[in-house]
Amino acid sequence: MKTRITPLITGILLASGTASAASLDVKITNLTQGIYFTPLLVSAHTSNAMLFQTGEQASEALQAMAEGGSLTGLSEILTGVNANTMENPAGGLLGPVASTMTSLETDAGNDRLSIVAMMLPTNDGFVGLNSWPIPTAPGTYHIYLNAYDAGTEANNELVVDGSGAPNTPGIPASPGAAPGTQGSGVTETESNTLVHIHRGNLGDDDTTGGKSDLHNTVHRWLNPVAKVTVTVK
Amino acid sequence: MKLFRLTLPAACLVLAACGSDNDDPMPTTMPDEDMQMVDDPAPVDPVDPVDPVDPVDPTPTTVELMITATNLTYAQPLSPIAVALHQEGQFWQVGEPASNALEVLAEGGDNSDLLALGVVQSKASATAPLPPGKKTQLTLTHDSLDGQKLSLISMMVNTNDGFTGLNALDVSAMTVGQAMTFTTHAYDAGTEANTEAQGTIPGPADGGTGFSADREALNKVAMHPGVVGMDDGLTTSVLTSSHKFDNPLMTVTITRTK
Numbered sequence: 001m002k003t004r005i006t007p008l009i010t011g012i013l014l015a016s017g018t019a020s021a022a023s024l025d026v027k028i029t030n031l032t033q034g035i036y037f038t039p040l041l042v043s044a045h046t047s048n049a050m051l052f053q054t055g056e057q058a059s060e061a062l063q064a065m066a067e068g069g070s071l072t073g074l075s076e077i078l079t080g081v082n083a084n085t086m087e088n089p090a091g092g093l094l095g096p097v098a099s100t101m102t103s104l105e106t107d108a109g110n111d112r113l114s115i116v117a118m119m120l121p122t123n124d125g126f127v128g129l130n131s132w133p134i135p136t137a138p139g140t141y142h143i144y145l146n147a148y149d150a151g152t153e154a155n156n157e158l159v160v161d162g163s164g165a166p167n168t169p170g171i172p173a174s175p176g177a178a179p180g181t182q183g184s185g186v187t188e189t190e191s192n193t194l195v196h197i198h199r200g201n202l203g204d205d206d207t208t209g210g211k212s213d214l215h216n217t218v219h220r221w222l223n224p225v226a227k228v229t230v231t232v233k
Numbered sequence: 234m235k236l237f238r239l240t241l242p243a244a245c246l247v248l249a250a251c252g253s254d255n256d257d258p259m260p261t262t263m264p265d266e267d268m269q270m271v272d273d274p275a276p277v278d279p280v281d282p283v284d285p286v287d288p289v290d291p292t293p294t295t296v297e298l299m300i301t302a303t304n305l306t307y308a309q310p311l312s313p314i315a316v317a318l319h320q321e322g323q324f325w326q327v328g329e330p331a332s333n334a335l336e337v338l339a340e341g342g343d344n345s346d347l348l349a350l351g352v353v354q355s356k357a358s359a360t361a362p363l364p365p366g367k368k369t370q371l372t373l374t375h376d377s378l379d380g381q382k383l384s385l386i387s388m389m390v391n392t393n394d395g396f397t398g399l400n401a402l403d404v405s406a407m408t409v410g411q412a413m414t415f416t417t418h419a420y421d422a423g424t425e426a427n428t429e430a431q432g433t434i435p436g437p438a439d440g441g442t443g444f445s446a447d448r449e450a451l452n453k454v455a456m457h458p459g460v461v462g463m464d465d466g467l468t469t470s471v472l473t474s475s476h477k478f479d480n481p482l483m484t485v486t487i488t489r490t491k
Binding site for chain 1 (some may be wrong): 327328418419421423426427428429451453454455456457458459461465466467468469479480
Protein backbone atom coordinates (compact mmCIF):
# COMPACT_ATOMS: atom_id res chain seq x y z
CA MET A 1 0.00 0.00 0.00
CA LYS A 2 2.74 2.43 0.84
CA THR A 3 4.78 1.83 -2.25
CA ARG A 4 2.81 4.24 -4.41
CA ILE A 5 2.88 7.09 -1.99
CA THR A 6 6.55 6.59 -1.24
CA PRO A 7 7.84 8.95 -3.94
CA LEU A 8 5.77 11.71 -2.39
CA ILE A 9 6.77 11.03 1.16
CA THR A 10 10.36 10.33 0.10
CA GLY A 11 10.86 8.38 3.28
CA ILE A 12 13.31 10.91 4.58
CA LEU A 13 12.00 13.07 7.33
CA LEU A 14 14.09 16.17 7.17
CA ALA A 15 13.52 17.72 10.52
CA SER A 16 13.54 21.42 9.84
CA GLY A 17 14.29 22.24 13.44
CA THR A 18 12.85 25.71 13.03
CA ALA A 19 9.13 25.09 12.67
CA SER A 20 7.77 24.94 16.18
CA ALA A 21 4.68 23.33 17.61
CA ALA A 22 1.42 25.16 17.02
CA SER A 23 -2.10 25.20 18.31
CA LEU A 24 -4.77 25.52 15.62
CA ASP A 25 -8.52 25.87 15.38
CA VAL A 26 -9.79 24.65 12.03
CA LYS A 27 -13.30 25.45 10.81
CA ILE A 28 -14.50 23.75 7.64
CA THR A 29 -17.61 24.89 5.74
CA ASN A 30 -19.24 22.94 2.93
CA LEU A 31 -20.12 25.73 0.48
CA THR A 32 -22.18 23.59 -1.90
CA GLN A 33 -25.93 23.50 -2.24
CA GLY A 34 -26.36 19.75 -2.68
CA ILE A 35 -23.13 17.82 -1.98
CA TYR A 36 -22.21 15.97 1.23
CA PHE A 37 -18.69 15.42 2.57
CA THR A 38 -17.83 12.03 4.12
CA PRO A 39 -15.87 12.10 7.42
CA LEU A 40 -13.09 14.63 7.07
CA LEU A 41 -9.41 13.97 7.62
CA VAL A 42 -7.53 16.99 8.98
CA SER A 43 -3.80 16.54 9.39
CA ALA A 44 -0.67 18.54 10.08
CA HIS A 45 2.42 16.85 8.68
CA THR A 46 5.91 17.63 7.44
CA SER A 47 6.61 19.20 4.08
CA ASN A 48 7.82 15.80 2.87
CA ALA A 49 4.40 14.15 3.05
CA MET A 50 1.41 14.66 0.78
CA LEU A 51 -2.02 13.02 0.78
CA PHE A 52 -2.52 13.75 -2.91
CA GLN A 53 -1.05 15.75 -5.71
CA THR A 54 -2.62 16.86 -8.98
CA GLY A 55 -0.97 15.27 -11.99
CA GLU A 56 0.12 12.24 -9.97
CA GLN A 57 -1.52 8.87 -9.63
CA ALA A 58 -3.63 8.44 -6.49
CA SER A 59 -2.28 6.09 -3.83
CA GLU A 60 -4.44 3.11 -2.94
CA ALA A 61 -5.22 4.85 0.34
CA LEU A 62 -6.39 7.98 -1.47
CA GLN A 63 -8.45 5.84 -3.86
CA ALA A 64 -10.22 4.16 -0.92
CA MET A 65 -11.05 7.59 0.52
CA ALA A 66 -12.20 9.07 -2.80
CA GLU A 67 -14.35 6.10 -3.87
CA GLY A 68 -15.78 5.06 -0.54
CA GLY A 69 -14.88 7.62 2.11
CA SER A 70 -12.56 5.25 4.00
CA LEU A 71 -9.88 7.02 6.02
CA THR A 72 -8.14 3.85 7.25
CA GLY A 73 -5.32 3.78 4.72
CA LEU A 74 -4.53 7.49 4.82
CA SER A 75 -4.59 7.45 8.63
CA GLU A 76 -2.09 4.59 8.73
CA ILE A 77 0.27 6.47 6.47
CA LEU A 78 -0.07 9.66 8.52
CA THR A 79 0.58 7.76 11.74
CA GLY A 80 3.69 6.35 10.11
CA VAL A 81 5.09 9.81 9.49
CA ASN A 82 4.18 11.10 12.96
CA ALA A 83 1.55 13.51 11.69
CA ASN A 84 -0.98 15.19 13.99
CA THR A 85 -4.35 14.07 12.73
CA MET A 86 -7.99 14.66 13.54
CA GLU A 87 -10.48 12.27 11.97
CA ASN A 88 -14.18 12.92 11.48
CA PRO A 89 -14.61 16.23 13.33
CA ALA A 90 -18.21 16.50 12.09
CA GLY A 91 -19.12 13.11 13.54
CA GLY A 92 -20.39 11.83 10.20
CA LEU A 93 -21.41 13.57 7.00
CA LEU A 94 -20.96 17.33 6.59
CA GLY A 95 -24.04 18.41 4.66
CA PRO A 96 -24.59 21.33 2.27
CA VAL A 97 -23.59 24.72 3.77
CA ALA A 98 -22.89 23.04 7.14
CA SER A 99 -19.75 23.80 9.17
CA THR A 100 -17.62 21.86 11.61
CA MET A 101 -14.85 22.98 13.93
CA THR A 102 -11.87 21.10 15.33
CA SER A 103 -8.64 21.83 17.12
CA LEU A 104 -5.21 20.49 16.29
CA GLU A 105 -2.04 20.57 18.37
CA THR A 106 0.88 20.21 16.01
CA ASP A 107 4.35 18.91 16.80
CA ALA A 108 7.46 20.75 15.70
CA GLY A 109 8.09 20.16 12.02
CA ASN A 110 4.47 19.32 11.19
CA ASP A 111 4.05 22.67 9.47
CA ARG A 112 1.79 21.67 6.56
CA LEU A 113 -1.98 21.30 6.78
CA SER A 114 -3.93 18.88 4.58
CA ILE A 115 -7.64 18.09 4.51
CA VAL A 116 -9.56 15.52 2.46
CA ALA A 117 -13.06 14.04 2.31
CA MET A 118 -15.04 12.24 -0.36
CA MET A 119 -17.86 14.20 -2.00
CA LEU A 120 -21.23 12.42 -2.19
CA PRO A 121 -22.75 11.71 -4.61
CA THR A 122 -19.69 11.34 -6.86
CA ASN A 123 -17.78 8.32 -8.12
CA ASP A 124 -14.33 9.36 -6.91
CA GLY A 125 -14.59 13.07 -6.22
CA PHE A 126 -13.07 14.60 -3.13
CA VAL A 127 -12.56 17.98 -1.54
CA GLY A 128 -8.93 18.63 -0.77
CA LEU A 129 -6.36 20.90 0.76
CA ASN A 130 -2.81 19.85 -0.04
CA SER A 131 0.06 20.86 2.24
CA TRP A 132 -0.99 24.41 3.10
CA PRO A 133 1.96 26.03 4.89
CA ILE A 134 0.76 26.77 8.41
CA PRO A 135 1.67 30.38 9.19
CA THR A 136 3.76 30.99 12.28
CA ALA A 137 2.11 34.34 12.97
CA PRO A 138 -0.98 34.08 15.17
CA GLY A 139 -4.12 35.14 13.35
CA THR A 140 -7.11 33.97 11.34
CA TYR A 141 -6.62 32.72 7.79
CA HIS A 142 -9.18 31.76 5.13
CA ILE A 143 -8.60 29.15 2.44
CA TYR A 144 -10.95 28.05 -0.36
CA LEU A 145 -10.84 24.41 -1.51
CA ASN A 146 -11.56 22.89 -4.89
CA ALA A 147 -13.13 19.58 -5.88
CA TYR A 148 -10.74 16.95 -7.23
CA ASP A 149 -11.20 13.70 -9.11
CA ALA A 150 -8.96 10.86 -7.95
CA GLY A 151 -8.81 9.52 -11.50
CA THR A 152 -9.38 6.00 -10.23
CA GLU A 153 -12.97 5.34 -11.34
CA ALA A 154 -15.10 6.17 -14.37
CA ASN A 155 -17.69 8.82 -13.52
CA ASN A 156 -20.65 6.70 -14.52
CA GLU A 157 -22.91 8.54 -12.03
CA LEU A 158 -24.81 5.37 -11.15
CA VAL A 159 -25.76 4.89 -7.51
CA VAL A 160 -24.90 1.31 -6.59
CA ASP A 161 -25.00 -0.22 -3.10
CA GLY A 162 -21.59 -1.41 -1.99
CA SER A 163 -19.74 0.45 -4.73
CA GLY A 164 -17.58 2.31 -2.23
CA ALA A 165 -15.00 -0.46 -2.38
CA PRO A 166 -12.08 0.28 -4.69
CA ASN A 167 -12.49 -1.06 -8.22
CA THR A 168 -16.26 -1.42 -7.82
CA PRO A 169 -17.86 1.08 -10.23
CA GLY A 170 -20.62 3.30 -8.93
CA ILE A 171 -21.52 5.88 -6.33
CA PRO A 172 -22.01 4.24 -2.92
CA ALA A 173 -24.69 6.60 -1.63
CA SER A 174 -26.65 9.75 -2.40
CA PRO A 175 -27.59 11.47 0.85
CA GLY A 176 -30.19 14.19 0.66
CA ALA A 177 -32.28 14.22 -2.50
CA ALA A 178 -33.22 10.67 -3.51
CA PRO A 179 -31.25 9.69 -6.60
CA GLY A 180 -32.75 8.60 -9.89
CA THR A 181 -32.73 4.95 -10.89
CA GLN A 182 -31.94 2.80 -13.89
CA GLY A 183 -29.56 5.26 -15.50
CA SER A 184 -27.57 3.83 -18.40
CA GLY A 185 -24.28 5.33 -17.22
CA VAL A 186 -22.58 8.55 -18.30
CA THR A 187 -19.30 6.88 -19.22
CA GLU A 188 -17.43 3.61 -18.70
CA THR A 189 -13.94 4.96 -19.00
CA GLU A 190 -11.63 7.21 -17.01
CA SER A 191 -9.11 8.41 -19.54
CA ASN A 192 -7.33 10.74 -17.12
CA THR A 193 -6.08 8.43 -14.40
CA LEU A 194 -4.12 11.11 -12.56
CA VAL A 195 -5.53 13.30 -9.81
CA HIS A 196 -7.18 16.28 -11.50
CA ILE A 197 -9.74 19.03 -10.90
CA HIS A 198 -13.15 17.40 -10.99
CA ARG A 199 -15.13 18.29 -14.10
CA GLY A 200 -18.34 18.26 -12.08
CA ASN A 201 -21.36 16.01 -12.07
CA LEU A 202 -23.49 15.96 -15.21
CA GLY A 203 -26.79 14.60 -13.90
CA ASP A 204 -30.00 14.59 -15.88
CA ASP A 205 -33.66 15.45 -15.38
CA ASP A 206 -34.96 11.87 -15.51
CA THR A 207 -35.89 10.25 -12.21
CA THR A 208 -35.97 6.92 -14.03
CA GLY A 209 -33.57 6.10 -16.84
CA GLY A 210 -31.49 8.68 -18.61
CA LYS A 211 -27.70 8.53 -18.49
CA SER A 212 -27.20 9.52 -14.86
CA ASP A 213 -28.82 8.67 -11.54
CA LEU A 214 -27.96 12.18 -10.33
CA HIS A 215 -30.11 15.29 -10.77
CA ASN A 216 -28.71 18.12 -12.85
CA THR A 217 -30.42 20.81 -10.78
CA VAL A 218 -29.23 19.36 -7.44
CA HIS A 219 -25.89 17.60 -7.74
CA ARG A 220 -23.74 20.02 -9.70
CA TRP A 221 -21.31 22.48 -8.19
CA LEU A 222 -18.80 25.16 -9.08
CA ASN A 223 -15.48 25.61 -7.31
CA PRO A 224 -14.70 26.44 -4.60
CA VAL A 225 -16.63 23.77 -2.68
CA ALA A 226 -15.31 24.42 0.81
CA LYS A 227 -13.99 27.21 2.95
CA VAL A 228 -11.44 26.58 5.68
CA THR A 229 -10.79 29.07 8.43
CA VAL A 230 -7.60 28.41 10.35
CA THR A 231 -6.88 30.24 13.57
CA VAL A 232 -3.25 30.05 14.63
CA LYS A 233 -3.08 30.66 18.36
CA MET B 234 2.26 26.34 -5.15
CA LYS B 235 -0.63 28.00 -6.92
CA LEU B 236 -2.82 27.51 -3.91
CA PHE B 237 -0.18 29.09 -1.76
CA ARG B 238 0.01 32.18 -3.93
CA LEU B 239 -3.73 32.54 -4.13
CA THR B 240 -4.53 32.13 -0.51
CA LEU B 241 -1.81 33.98 1.27
CA PRO B 242 -2.53 37.54 0.09
CA ALA B 243 -6.20 37.05 0.94
CA ALA B 244 -5.19 35.65 4.29
CA CYS B 245 -3.12 38.74 5.03
CA LEU B 246 -6.03 40.98 4.23
CA VAL B 247 -8.46 38.99 6.28
CA LEU B 248 -6.09 38.92 9.18
CA ALA B 249 -6.06 42.69 9.17
CA ALA B 250 -9.83 42.65 9.01
CA CYS B 251 -10.32 40.53 12.05
CA GLY B 252 -9.71 43.07 14.73
CA SER B 253 -13.09 44.72 14.39
CA ASP B 254 -15.23 41.59 14.34
CA ASN B 255 -15.77 41.22 18.02
CA ASP B 256 -18.38 43.93 18.40
CA ASP B 257 -20.37 42.74 15.42
CA PRO B 258 -23.88 42.14 16.75
CA MET B 259 -24.91 39.87 13.89
CA PRO B 260 -25.04 36.15 14.70
CA THR B 261 -21.77 35.55 13.00
CA THR B 262 -18.41 34.09 13.77
CA MET B 263 -16.59 36.22 11.25
CA PRO B 264 -17.20 38.14 8.06
CA ASP B 265 -17.53 35.83 5.11
CA GLU B 266 -14.66 37.20 3.10
CA ASP B 267 -15.60 35.34 -0.05
CA MET B 268 -13.16 36.89 -2.40
CA GLN B 269 -9.73 36.42 -3.79
CA MET B 270 -7.04 38.87 -4.67
CA VAL B 271 -6.15 38.84 -8.33
CA ASP B 272 -3.37 41.39 -8.18
CA ASP B 273 -0.60 41.78 -5.71
CA PRO B 274 -2.33 43.67 -2.95
CA ALA B 275 -0.78 46.71 -1.48
CA PRO B 276 0.07 45.88 2.12
CA VAL B 277 -2.67 46.88 4.46
CA ASP B 278 -1.49 49.92 6.36
CA PRO B 279 -2.12 49.41 10.06
CA VAL B 280 -1.94 53.14 10.73
CA ASP B 281 -5.29 54.87 11.02
CA PRO B 282 -5.47 56.79 7.75
CA VAL B 283 -7.90 59.42 8.90
CA ASP B 284 -7.40 61.68 11.85
CA PRO B 285 -10.52 63.80 12.23
CA VAL B 286 -8.94 66.01 14.90
CA ASP B 287 -5.79 66.72 12.93
CA PRO B 288 -4.76 70.13 14.30
CA VAL B 289 -3.20 71.12 10.97
CA ASP B 290 -6.43 70.69 9.05
CA PRO B 291 -9.48 71.16 11.28
CA THR B 292 -11.99 70.79 8.46
CA PRO B 293 -13.59 67.33 8.22
CA THR B 294 -11.99 65.11 5.64
CA THR B 295 -14.22 63.62 2.99
CA VAL B 296 -13.28 60.10 2.09
CA GLU B 297 -13.99 58.99 -1.45
CA LEU B 298 -13.85 55.45 -2.78
CA MET B 299 -14.10 54.71 -6.46
CA ILE B 300 -15.40 51.22 -7.29
CA THR B 301 -14.95 49.77 -10.75
CA ALA B 302 -16.73 46.51 -11.55
CA THR B 303 -16.40 44.41 -14.70
CA ASN B 304 -18.91 41.73 -15.73
CA LEU B 305 -16.82 38.69 -16.69
CA THR B 306 -19.69 36.46 -17.84
CA TYR B 307 -20.73 35.53 -21.37
CA ALA B 308 -24.44 36.30 -21.20
CA GLN B 309 -25.49 37.13 -17.66
CA PRO B 310 -26.40 40.79 -17.30
CA LEU B 311 -25.80 41.89 -13.71
CA SER B 312 -28.61 43.83 -12.06
CA PRO B 313 -27.79 47.45 -11.09
CA ILE B 314 -24.78 47.07 -8.83
CA ALA B 315 -25.18 48.26 -5.25
CA VAL B 316 -22.27 49.32 -3.07
CA ALA B 317 -22.46 50.33 0.58
CA LEU B 318 -20.29 51.27 3.51
CA HIS B 319 -21.34 49.87 6.87
CA GLN B 320 -19.73 49.12 10.21
CA GLU B 321 -21.95 46.22 11.19
CA GLY B 322 -23.78 43.34 9.62
CA GLN B 323 -23.51 41.43 6.38
CA PHE B 324 -25.76 41.31 3.31
CA TRP B 325 -25.46 37.51 3.35
CA GLN B 326 -23.85 34.59 5.18
CA VAL B 327 -23.29 31.17 3.63
CA GLY B 328 -25.26 28.62 5.65
CA GLU B 329 -27.81 31.14 6.97
CA PRO B 330 -31.26 31.93 5.55
CA ALA B 331 -31.41 34.96 3.28
CA SER B 332 -32.98 38.13 4.69
CA ASN B 333 -36.09 39.37 2.91
CA ALA B 334 -34.04 42.24 1.47
CA LEU B 335 -31.53 39.76 0.05
CA GLU B 336 -34.31 37.61 -1.40
CA VAL B 337 -35.73 40.68 -3.18
CA LEU B 338 -32.31 41.37 -4.72
CA ALA B 339 -31.47 37.76 -5.58
CA GLU B 340 -34.80 36.89 -7.20
CA GLY B 341 -35.60 40.17 -8.92
CA GLY B 342 -32.45 42.31 -9.02
CA ASP B 343 -33.94 45.12 -6.91
CA ASN B 344 -31.27 46.40 -4.51
CA SER B 345 -33.35 49.13 -2.84
CA ASP B 346 -34.29 47.13 0.28
CA LEU B 347 -30.67 46.14 0.95
CA LEU B 348 -29.45 49.73 0.54
CA ALA B 349 -32.24 50.92 2.86
CA LEU B 350 -31.00 48.74 5.74
CA GLY B 351 -30.29 50.71 8.90
CA VAL B 352 -26.65 49.67 9.06
CA VAL B 353 -25.84 51.27 5.69
CA GLN B 354 -23.95 54.55 6.19
CA SER B 355 -23.08 55.40 2.60
CA LYS B 356 -24.47 53.90 -0.59
CA ALA B 357 -24.51 54.05 -4.35
CA SER B 358 -26.32 52.14 -7.05
CA ALA B 359 -25.84 51.85 -10.78
CA THR B 360 -28.83 53.07 -12.77
CA ALA B 361 -28.91 50.17 -15.24
CA PRO B 362 -27.90 46.51 -15.42
CA LEU B 363 -24.27 45.84 -16.31
CA PRO B 364 -24.11 43.93 -19.61
CA PRO B 365 -21.66 41.05 -20.08
CA GLY B 366 -18.13 42.28 -20.76
CA LYS B 367 -18.91 45.82 -19.66
CA LYS B 368 -17.50 47.92 -16.86
CA THR B 369 -19.16 50.39 -14.54
CA GLN B 370 -17.90 52.88 -11.98
CA LEU B 371 -19.49 53.91 -8.70
CA THR B 372 -18.38 56.38 -6.05
CA LEU B 373 -18.89 56.23 -2.29
CA THR B 374 -18.23 59.17 -0.01
CA HIS B 375 -18.20 59.34 3.76
CA ASP B 376 -16.67 61.50 6.47
CA SER B 377 -14.39 58.74 7.73
CA LEU B 378 -13.38 55.15 6.99
CA ASP B 379 -13.07 54.29 10.68
CA GLY B 380 -14.43 50.78 11.17
CA GLN B 381 -16.00 50.79 7.72
CA LYS B 382 -16.67 47.72 5.62
CA LEU B 383 -17.62 47.71 1.97
CA SER B 384 -20.24 45.44 0.46
CA LEU B 385 -21.16 45.11 -3.20
CA ILE B 386 -23.99 43.01 -4.58
CA SER B 387 -25.74 42.24 -7.86
CA MET B 388 -28.04 39.55 -9.27
CA MET B 389 -27.19 37.40 -12.28
CA VAL B 390 -30.53 38.20 -13.90
CA ASN B 391 -30.75 35.06 -16.05
CA THR B 392 -30.96 32.85 -12.95
CA ASN B 393 -33.68 32.02 -10.43
CA ASP B 394 -31.93 33.46 -7.37
CA GLY B 395 -28.24 33.82 -8.14
CA PHE B 396 -26.15 36.75 -7.01
CA THR B 397 -22.54 37.85 -6.69
CA GLY B 398 -20.61 40.45 -4.74
CA LEU B 399 -18.20 41.38 -2.00
CA ASN B 400 -19.18 40.67 1.58
CA ALA B 401 -18.24 43.14 4.35
CA LEU B 402 -14.74 43.80 3.08
CA ASP B 403 -12.68 45.79 5.57
CA VAL B 404 -11.63 49.07 3.95
CA SER B 405 -10.90 50.96 7.16
CA ALA B 406 -7.14 50.99 6.63
CA MET B 407 -7.10 52.11 2.99
CA THR B 408 -4.85 55.05 2.29
CA VAL B 409 -5.39 57.74 -0.33
CA GLY B 410 -4.28 56.40 -3.69
CA GLN B 411 -4.38 52.78 -2.59
CA ALA B 412 -6.19 50.29 -4.83
CA MET B 413 -7.32 46.74 -4.12
CA THR B 414 -8.64 44.29 -6.71
CA PHE B 415 -10.87 41.29 -6.07
CA THR B 416 -12.82 38.75 -8.01
CA THR B 417 -16.30 37.66 -6.94
CA HIS B 418 -18.02 34.29 -6.61
CA ALA B 419 -21.55 33.23 -7.55
CA TYR B 420 -23.98 32.56 -4.69
CA ASP B 421 -27.43 31.06 -4.53
CA ALA B 422 -29.83 32.75 -2.12
CA GLY B 423 -31.51 29.42 -1.47
CA THR B 424 -34.92 31.10 -1.64
CA GLU B 425 -36.15 29.89 -5.03
CA ALA B 426 -35.59 26.46 -6.57
CA ASN B 427 -33.37 26.54 -9.65
CA THR B 428 -36.06 25.28 -11.99
CA GLU B 429 -34.95 27.59 -14.80
CA ALA B 430 -38.58 27.23 -15.90
CA GLN B 431 -40.45 29.64 -18.12
CA GLY B 432 -41.84 32.53 -16.14
CA THR B 433 -39.42 32.20 -13.21
CA ILE B 434 -36.40 34.15 -14.47
CA PRO B 435 -36.58 37.96 -14.64
CA GLY B 436 -33.70 38.48 -17.09
CA PRO B 437 -33.94 38.84 -20.88
CA ALA B 438 -33.68 35.07 -21.35
CA ASP B 439 -37.20 34.75 -19.97
CA GLY B 440 -38.78 38.01 -18.85
CA GLY B 441 -40.48 36.11 -16.06
CA THR B 442 -41.36 36.87 -12.48
CA GLY B 443 -38.67 38.20 -10.18
CA PHE B 444 -39.38 38.27 -6.48
CA SER B 445 -41.83 35.86 -4.94
CA ALA B 446 -42.14 35.57 -1.16
CA ASP B 447 -42.25 31.75 -1.24
CA ARG B 448 -39.10 30.00 -0.05
CA GLU B 449 -37.58 26.81 -1.40
CA ALA B 450 -36.84 23.90 0.90
CA LEU B 451 -33.14 24.55 1.52
CA ASN B 452 -33.64 28.19 2.52
CA LYS B 453 -29.94 28.81 3.16
CA VAL B 454 -27.40 30.80 1.20
CA ALA B 455 -24.86 28.57 -0.61
CA MET B 456 -22.36 28.83 -3.41
CA HIS B 457 -24.21 28.70 -6.74
CA PRO B 458 -24.04 25.33 -8.54
CA GLY B 459 -24.28 27.02 -11.94
CA VAL B 460 -27.16 26.93 -14.40
CA VAL B 461 -27.94 23.78 -16.38
CA GLY B 462 -29.88 24.98 -19.42
CA MET B 463 -31.83 23.15 -22.11
CA ASP B 464 -28.64 22.35 -24.01
CA ASP B 465 -27.14 20.52 -21.05
CA GLY B 466 -29.97 18.23 -20.07
CA LEU B 467 -32.67 20.30 -18.36
CA THR B 468 -35.39 20.00 -20.97
CA THR B 469 -37.76 22.38 -19.19
CA SER B 470 -35.18 25.18 -18.91
CA VAL B 471 -35.57 28.49 -20.74
CA LEU B 472 -31.80 28.96 -20.52
CA THR B 473 -29.27 27.82 -23.11
CA SER B 474 -25.57 27.07 -23.04
CA SER B 475 -24.93 30.80 -23.44
CA HIS B 476 -26.25 31.51 -19.94
CA LYS B 477 -23.76 29.24 -18.19
CA PHE B 478 -21.13 30.87 -16.00
CA ASP B 479 -18.24 29.87 -13.81
CA ASN B 480 -16.38 31.59 -11.00
CA PRO B 481 -15.28 34.32 -10.98
CA LEU B 482 -18.19 36.53 -12.02
CA MET B 483 -16.78 40.01 -11.65
CA THR B 484 -13.53 41.84 -11.20
CA VAL B 485 -13.86 44.70 -8.74
CA THR B 486 -11.25 47.35 -8.08
CA ILE B 487 -11.63 49.67 -5.10
CA THR B 488 -9.52 52.81 -5.16
CA ARG B 489 -9.41 55.38 -2.41
CA THR B 490 -9.34 58.68 -4.29
CA LYS B 491 -9.74 61.09 -1.33
